[in-house]
Amino acid sequence: MRNPYEVLEIREGASEEEIKAAYKKLVRKYHPDQYANNPLSDLAEEKLKEINEAYDFLMKNKGNYNRNQESNNWSNQQYNNNNSSIYTQIRAYIERGNINQADQMLESITSRDAEWNYLKGIIFLRRGWYDMAYQHIQLAVNLDPYNTEYRTALNNLASRANAYRDIGTSRGYRKDPSFCEICQCLFCSDCLCECLGGDLIRCI
Amino acid sequence: MFGYVTPYKSELKVREYDMFKAYYCGLCKTLGKEFNHIVRFGLNYDLTFLALLLSSIEEEKEIITREGCIANPLKKKDIVNTNKSLIYASNISIILIYYKLLDNWKDEKSIKSLIAATPFLLPLKKANNAYNNKSLVIKDCLDKLTELEKNKCNRIDEAADTFGKLMEEISAPDYIEDNKTERILKWIGYNLGRWIYILDAFNDLEDDIKNKSYNPVLLQYNYNKDETVDNFKERIVASIEFSLTMSLEAISKSFEILNIRKNQGIIENIVYMGTRHKMEVILNKREVCKHAKSI
Numbered sequence: 001m002r003n004p005y006e007v008l009e010i011r012e013g014a015s016e017e018e019i020k021a022a023y024k025k026l027v028r029k030y031h032p033d034q035y036a037n038n039p040l041s042d043l044a045e046e047k048l049k050e051i052n053e054a055y056d057f058l059m060k061n062k063g064n065y066n067r068n069q070e071s072n073n074w075s076n077q078q079y080n081n082n083n084s085s086i087y088t089q090i091r092a093y094i095e096r097g098n099i100n101q102a103d104q105m106l107e108s109i110t111s112r113d114a115e116w117n118y119l120k121g122i123i124f125l126r127r128g129w130y131d132m133a134y135q136h137i138q139l140a141v142n143l144d145p146y147n148t149e150y151r152t153a154l155n156n157l158a159s160r161a162n163a164y165r166d167i168g169t170s171r172g173y174r175k176d177p178s179f180c181e182i183c184q185c186l187f188c189s190d191c192l193c194e195c196l197g198g199d200l201i202r203c204i
Numbered sequence: 205m206f207g208y209v210t211p212y213k214s215e216l217k218v219r220e221y222d223m224f225k226a227y228y229c230g231l232c233k234t235l236g237k238e239f240n241h242i243v244r245f246g247l248n249y250d251l252t253f254l255a256l257l258l259s260s261i262e263e264e265k266e267i268i269t270r271e272g273c274i275a276n277p278l279k280k281k282d283i284v285n286t287n288k289s290l291i292y293a294s295n296i297s298i299i300l301i302y303y304k305l306l307d308n309w310k311d312e313k314s315i316k317s318l319i320a321a322t323p324f325l326l327p328l329k330k331a332n333n334a335y336n337n338k339s340l341v342i343k344d345c346l347d348k349l350t351e352l353e354k355n356k357c358n359r360i361d362e363a364a365d366t367f368g369k370l371m372e373e374i375s376a377p378d379y380i381e382d383n384k385t386e387r388i389l390k391w392i393g394y395n396l397g398r399w400i401y402i403l404d405a406f407n408d409l410e411d412d413i414k415n416k417s418y419n420p421v422l423l424q425y426n427y428n429k430d431e432t433v434d435n436f437k438e439r440i441v442a443s444i445e446f447s448l449t450m451s452l453e454a455i456s457k458s459f460e461i462l463n464i465r466k467n468q469g470i471i472e473n474i475v476y477m478g479t480r481h482k483m484e485v486i487l488n489k490r491e492v493c494k495h496a497k498s499i
Contacts, residue, residue: 029460030460030461034457035457038454038457039387039391040387040388040391040457040458040461043384043387043388043461044457044460044461047461124361127365128365128368128391128394128395128398128451128454129361129362129365130361130446130447130450130451131360131361131443131444131446131447132359132361134443134446134447157450160450160453161446161449161450161453163453164449164452164453164456164476165449165480167456167476168476168477168480171215171472171473171476171477172214172215172477173212173215173476173477173480173481
């Protein structure tokens with residue numbers, strides 16, 4: 001086992017709070033949702049496992065803790081909604097990573113309903129064809145608006161694109177002040193100035 | 205279609221900035237040492253990124269020396285000494301640039317390109333010998349791209365897939381033995397290639413309309429002549445941006461599980477900010493920041 005402090009990216013002898021904070025951050029980072037339909041999801045899972053083990057090790061005898069271990073097995077939750085056995089087979093192929101076989105079977109189906117479009121979208125997603133993936137999953141949602149699985153997949157895409165942007169932003173990308181912030185800054189400066197007896201802007 | 209992968213300069217630390225430049229100079233020097241001085245003009249940022257990424261997973265620290273160079277003989281600069289990943293990146297540069305120049309010659313009958321390609325002939329032979337399997341795949345992918353253009357492929361994803369496969373191949377050198385690392389590098393490469401291809405296609409819209417050249421973006425979204433370029437761009441920009449952002453997301457997610465040993469800050473800067481900035485500038489979402497123009 002690797003040094004658990006190293007795994008959690010903290011210094012040795014970090015406090016319980018620090019360990020928890022680091023753990024939470026990492027779990028969020030490698031959460032299965034973040035790697036849904038990513039061909040490297042198994043590697044992310046391994047990483048998460050290592051993080052969980054390191055956390056367990058450090059937290060032993062230190063009271064309760066909540067472990068975030070949702071399954072990313074999207075197909076498991078949904079099998080019961082699905083009567084068509086060919087779709088079940090296709091899902092199994094996708095699950096096992098045999099994308100070509102899944103695609104071939106899908107192509108042989110002539111009636112292209114919501115489920116068909118959804119699975120096609122997932123296959124495109126695994127291949128990195130994000131434009132086609134989005135189109136097909138969107139179509140699946142349009143065809144069957146009440147299906148939560150399709151909707152979740154669509155939302156997951158949008159939220160991942162946002163999550164990517166958030167990381168860059170939190171690291172300082174796009175720090176130019178917005179109009180509101182400029183106003184706020186001027187207003188505060190004016191207040192401070194007035195406190196000291198001066199006046200920065202006469203009208204406020 | 206090279207030069208899109210650069211850091212976001214305003215958020216780089218000075219030492220990271222120096223290190224990136226040292227890699228850039230290191231690749232240039234390696235090209236000179238391994239081949240000849242003329243091929244050094246083919247230097248580009250995307251392959252610098254590749255060298256940086258590949259060396260970040262190696263145990264050994266890079267050795268940095270201060271040297272002058274032909275472009276600026278008086279000023280000494282930090283330069284990363286030739287190492288495994290720089291040699292690899294320089295060989296791949298040769299193969300790519302040669303075929304790119306040859307392609308220009310075939311497409312546009314550009315004599316300039318034909319002449320420019322000659323100093324690459326001998327180096328190409330050497331690079332081909334050393335990295336024969338990579339060279340074959342590169343050539344194969346480029347041939348496929350030509351084929352797609354001929355058939356007027358109207359799916360952006362499909363056209364970009366071929367260039368993605370090319371980058372996938374070159375992102376994982378044979379000397380990498382760990383299967384997981386190889387998988388991660390390939391997925392980074394695939395998505396990077398895809399991203400570069402689509403961004404480049406978007407960047408070329410005006411020119412391609414004017415010259416009536418092939419462009420999958422025009423075909424997929426049925427550009428018609430009555431539409432102004434700006435209107436067309438406005439109509440499609442959201443979905444292009446989504447697709448490109450997802451590629452960047454995939455790159456960042458792959459990078460997060462890669463076992464990085466050094467230069468994490470620079471690579472993160474490129475993956476989360478540099479590429480995003482480049483994309484937003486080209487999609488006209490953002491003014492070019494004065495400080496972030498080029499390194």
